Amino acid sequence: MRICVIDGNEIGSRDMLHDVLSEGLNLPKWYGRNLDALYDCLTDLNEEVEIRFEHVEALDEHLGNYGKALMKAVHMAAEDNASIQVRCGNNDRQSRCWGELTEE
Numbered sequence: 001m002r003i004c005v006i007d008g009n010e011i012g013s014r015d016m017l018h019d020v021l022s023e024g025l026n027l028p029k030w031y032g033r034n035l036d037a038l039y040d041c042l043t044d045l046n047e048e049v050e051i052r053f054e055h056v057e058a059l060d061e062h063l064g065n066y067g068k069a070l071m072k073a074v075h076m077a078a079e080d081n082a083s084i085q086v087r088c089g090n091n092d093r094q095s096r097c098w099g100e101l102t103e104e
Helices: 014-024 035-044 056-063 065-080 094-102
Strands: 002-007 049-054 084-088
Touching: 002 014, 014 065, 035 065, 049 056, 049 065, 056 065, 065 084
Parallel strands: 002 049, 049 084
Antiparallel strands: none
């Protein structure tokens, strides 16, 4: 299983986020480095992957609404592709991870 860690303490910009996603998930060269392209790539994956979010509050602080949109895109892709698991730190519950950035 491939694991991609999105650490909010390490992500300071959208470009940094897409670098981590591209490398961590081994996304194709045509990956458009936006959330629509990410969703497309994730729903096309044929291998099991875990996307682990750490320090989501820092991700929200650094990326604002884009961080929330990222979480939504990953959550929707995981609903559409059973090969994707989403974790927040060591938490096994995807809903908690989703909730941390959607609560206002």
